Amino acid sequence: MSENEKKPLLKVEHLKQYFPVSQGFHKIPLKAVDDISFEIMPGETLGLVGESGCGKTTVGRTILRLYEPTAGRIAFEDQVLFDSGELYDEEGNQILDEKGRPKKGRRVEVNMLPYRKKMQMVFQDPYSSLDPRMTVEEIVGEPLDTHHLYKNKKERREKVLSLLETVGLNAEHAMRYAHEFSGGQRQRIGIARALAVNPSFIVCDEAVSALDVSIQAQVLNMFEDLQDKLGIAYLFIAHDLLVVQHISDRIAVMYLGHMMEIADADELMNHPIHPYTLSLLSAIPIPDPETARHSHRIILEGDVPSPLHMPTGCPFRTRCKYATEKCAMERPPLTDRGNGHKCACWNR
Amino acid sequence: MTETENIYKKRQILSAQIDLSKFNKKNFDKATDEEKKQQEVMGESSSFLKDGLRRLRKNHMAMASIIILIALIVAIIVIPMIVPYSYSDMITVNGHRDGTAVNLPPMYYSQRELQYMQETGEKLFPHILGTDSLGRDYFIRVVYGTRVSLSVGVVSAVMVLIIGVIYGTISGYFGGKVDLIMMRIVDIIYSLPDMLIIILLSVVLNARLTPLIKGTVLAKLGGNMLAMFIVFALLYWVGMARLVRGQILSIKNNEYILAAKAIGTPNGQIMRKHIVPNVLSIIIITTALQVPSAIFTESYLSFLGLGVNLPMTSLGSLANDARATITSAPYRLLVPALVIVVIVLALNLIGDGLRDAFDSKLN
Incomplete structure (x- = not known):
């Protein structure tokens, strides 16, 4: 591996995204994403899994600054896109001043427009993510317009057609409206739109969840082909573990806005450490009934706590069979367990 | 029967197995390219506009209203050229x-x-x-009155449209505090008694405007008329603004808006390219329904004597003048009243037709 390749494409540190929720006269922060850090290498796929409402989508949107982050630092290709200025020591603890308030550095907010060309997004719902009043050509051409990526009308049309071809649609489709397509075709249009600016990083927000299984496979393979051809890095958000395992180089597991475990895909699937990951993995349906009969399903008790009233210490402790007093006192840090396998748990 | 063909034969009479021996090999040929192409034929690409117009054409009431309204507009343009009498002398x-x-x-x-x-x-x-x-020739006066009433309706509807759409779009799109403040202003205007404000404003404005417009083309219409336009513009956009805001709040949450933001499309362009086209149908319908309501208001303002300056006339002031001769010449009241009814009814029916044709929620 050369020196150049080791640099992460995207570096997210201590990212926090709180949404104010008003309860009567009070405003309580809903901690959708609370202190998440990870890196993505060029050309790599990071899978992000977790149950519904755990903040996966928020992470994706916050990285693209579609939401203004509450705190944290986002760097892309060595350029800091956002930095709220909080300082952290090497162990990841916030540096406080004498009065116990967080010490603040310089706040950085970069104009995102040039980076919209490099970071793109594919959306979950192929129905609501395409404007019903626009033809496919207009939809795919919109990013070209915004970033002035063509000289004349002819070049624009050629670019649109070649993009459609890349995602497996043909020129005849360009003049049609989104409602005339099937779900899989619509998702391809969404992908063509994301590819139009030639990005080096794409957030796939549950990009295949709304599709049925046969189409999922087609679209997933297309994502992989595009990665091979164009060297795009993905943040692949999904709740289907098998899909994530199939496409990801590394997998991160989220629970209630916190990162629980992150490791290479095979490592995580074969040697999970965190009790939450264990129960997630045990929930994967096994196609062979004979094996399934002997497998042990870890069923979690209770419900996910409300992100408005987060449990103290470890967010998972209310449903964890290993939970001890320490878990209630202090939040476990994400520690390295060797080979880049990181896990946030006191007991395992 | 050879051994291989025998495999396909039904073994039991009650079996649900398909008796393949009844088919010959030709039935199972692969489809030729030509046959495959037949499957690929998609329906004619139909845009939102085409779809809507097709539905509108099927609505006989709306189509008849459109024809009547067009005939009326042609009439009020052409008739003064033919009839040799003047409305004022x-x-x-x-x-x-x-x-x-x-x-x-x-x-x-x-x-x-x-x-x-x-x-x-x-x-x-x-x-x-x-x-x-x-x-004065009464027929030509009715024609001129219709001209005035229709143009009041159209102009005020256009003003309501422009102000309401811009205001509602900004308020709905930016949301939060901007929305809060802008909507409270709307609430305040909404809570004012229309009639009182219209009468007060047209009295005050008329006095101020009349010397200002002396000698210009506008003087023919009179200060009252301009005052009325301003009053309409000031008061009646709030309904449109509320409606547009509500629509935009719901459209804003669609992922295609988020996608446009992720692309880096500037706010103004998102509004123009994504949001306004999606609320356009509602806007058109409301505008079409705004015209008759403006004509109505103008009519009863004129009836109260707050309308256009003499000798210019409008349908409302014609009706007012006709009260004096209601026993000897009732047709003088009936004719302008009938024209108002026809215009208002036609426009309402067109508005309804447009809504049925273009409002996607009803389809």
Whole structure:
């Protein structure tokens, strides 16, 4: 591996995204994403899994600054896109001043427009993510317009057609409206739109969840082909573990806005450490009934706590069979367990 | 029967297995390219506009209303070119004012006119609806009144449209505090009693505007008329603004708006390219329904004597003038009232037709 390749494409540190929720006269922060850090290498796929409402989508949107982050630092290709200025020591603890308030550095907010060309997004719902009043050509051409990526009308049309071809649609489709397509075709249009600016990083927000299984496979393979051809890095958000395992180089597991475990895909699937990951993995349906009969399903008790009233210490402790007093006192840090396998748990 | 073919034969009579021996091999040929192509045929690409127009054409009431309205518009443009009388002056015969041509019933000539026709053998244009108490041809006055009423309706609807759409779009799109403040302003305007404000403003504005517009084209319409336009513009956009805001709040949450943001499309362009086209149908419908309501308001303001300046007229002021002769010449009230009814009804039906055709929620 050369020196150049080791640099992460995207570096997210201590990212926090709180949404104010008003309860009567009070405003309580809903901690959708609370202190998440990870890196993505060029050309790599990071899978992000977790149950519904755990903040996966928020992470994706916050990285693209579609939401203004509450705190944290986002760097892309060595350029800091956002930095709220909080300082952290090497162990990841916030540096406080004498009065116990967080010490603040310089706040950085970069104009995102040039980076919209490099970071793109594919959306979950192929129905609501395409404007019903626009033809496919207009939809795919919109990013070209915004970033002035063509000289004349002819070049624009050629670019649109070649993009459609890349995602497996043909020129005849360009003049049609989104409602005339099937779900899989619509998702391809969404992908063509994301590819139009030639990005080096794409957030796939549950990009295949709304599709049925046969189409999922087609679209997933297309994502992989595009990665091979164009060297795009993905943040692949999904709740289907098998899909994530199939496409990801590394997998991160989220629970209630916190990162629980992150490791290479095979490592995580074969040697999970965190009790939450264990129960997630045990929930994967096994196609062979004979094996399934002997497998042990870890069923979690209770419900996910409300992100408005987060449990103290470890967010998972209310449903964890290993939970001890320490878990209630202090939040476990994400520690390295060797080979880049990181896990946030006191007991395992 | 050979051994291989025998495999496909039904083994039991009650079995659900398909008896393949009944088919020959040709039935299982792969589809040729030509046959495959037949499967690929998609329906004619139909845009939102085409779809809507197709549905509108099927709505007979709306189509009839459109035809009536177009006929009416053509009539009020063409008729003043044909009819030789003026809406503002007494009828003249041979250059002299005709004092005998007062309060003529429909299709009658005055004594002097009859005399003149006998002398010269020339045929004068008939007074289709007779004349009014000042000796003016009533038919041409109705035509001019219709002109004024329709243009009041259209102009005020356009003003409401422009202000309401811009205001509502900004308020709905930016949301939060901007929305809060802008909508409270709307609430305040909404809570004012319309009629009182209209009357007060048109009185005050009329006094201020009349000297300002002296000598210009606008003077013909009169300060009252301009005051009315301003009043409409000031008061009636709030309904449109609320409606547009509500629509935008729901459209804003669609992922295609988020996608446009992720692309880096500027806010103004998102509004123009994504949001406004998606609320356009609602906007068009509301505007179409705004026209009759403006005509209505103008009519009763004119009826109250707050309308256009004399000698210009409108349907409302014609009806008002006709009250004096309601027993001797009831048609003078009936005709302008009928025209108002026709215009308002036609526009309402068109508005309804447009809503049925373009509002996607109803389909």
